[in-house]
Amino acid sequence: xxxxxxxxxxxxxxxxxxxxxxxxxxxxxxxxxxxxxxxxxxxxxxxxxxxxxxxxxxxxxx
Numbered sequence: 001x002x003x004x005x006x007x008x009x010x011x012x013x014x015x016x017x018x019x020x021x022x023x024x025x026x027x028x029x030x031x032x033x034x035x036x037x038x039x040x041x042x043x044x045x046x047x048x049x050x051x052x053x054x055x056x057x058x059x060x061x062x
Contacts (some may be wrong), residue, residue, distance in 0.1 A: 014041055
């Protein structure tokens with residue numbers, strides 16, 4: 001449960017920064033860099049979520 005809370009906070013911060021970048025006057029290069037960074041962060045979180053879901057599915061009784 002603690003892990004999901006921390007991951008949820010990470011996702012909320014990613015969403016917040018995406019909104020900041022979208023509303024800012026960044027040039028295209030800066031926005032592209034921000035998108036790449038967000039992609040890396042979300043890829044890491046999605047891998048953790050998938051691993052957790054896989055672990056849970058293996059624990060289910062047949």
